[in-house]
Amino acid sequence: MLTSTLCAALSAAGLGIAAMTAYRKRFLAATRIAAYALVPLGLAMTGIADWISDLVFKPSVWLGFGVLAVSALLFVICRAVERRSEEGGTRKERRAAAAAQRAALAPEASAPSLGGAQAPAQQPRRKAKAKTSGGGDEFADIEAILKKHGI
Template sequence: MTAIICMALSALGVVIAVLTASRGRMRAGLRWLAVALVPTGLYLTGLVTVFRNIGTTLANWATHLVFDPKVWVGVAMLCGTVLILLSTGVRFGRGRRRGKEQGQVPAKGGAPSAPPGRPAGAALPAKGSAPTADLGDFSDVEEILKRRGI
């Protein structure tokens, strides 16, 4: 029965592709043809059966989720884990540089090299000067970033 449904879907897609191409829209017709080949390709590779098994397994899991207290204890443990990680300040994917100025990396000789984007011979701005004075009304953003140490 699965083979018949997949072949019928592919045949319907081919008909739509031919009708679209006959109206002068060849690119759209080729796209429809590509989509039309998917159901038969999934059937021939056996992936339809795999997806059916996955769906059945997920349905069984969902049924046990509703009626099994052991599953609810596991869900509570996972939620507790997430809350503990979030409350302790764990940030995934954000590396922090400690002990070094942001943008300056020591060279082989021990002296700090120029920050990225700045030529090696260019002078660094003085501590008291405003390096972003030319940004206009971004001074409030600069102030927020300075307060956070960025």
């Protein structure tokens, strides 16, 4: 009952402002204000205003939202644990698998740096660059760094 009265008062005030705006010959703005002013009255007449006020002012509704939030949090935690267990066992197993994968990739990755996989036409260019740049010391340092990091 209080909600309906409040909505009617808001609508009446809005329509009064719209009438004053129309008196000033600003009809488009007055029409827009009247449209906004009729919304609370429409909500009160359909009963949505009472539902919204019950939603906002009842503690049991807020407790219900809290229960829903806890439920959603439990779903997220459960899914994260399932995903983690699907990825593969314990941390030791995952570390061993990652180390094996790195070991399998390292020989292939270091082969081009040694010059074994290059075409014969490219090898003389590399030697010429090494001679012109001052020697193979720079390349040896680079290769050592790459080998250190397993590349």
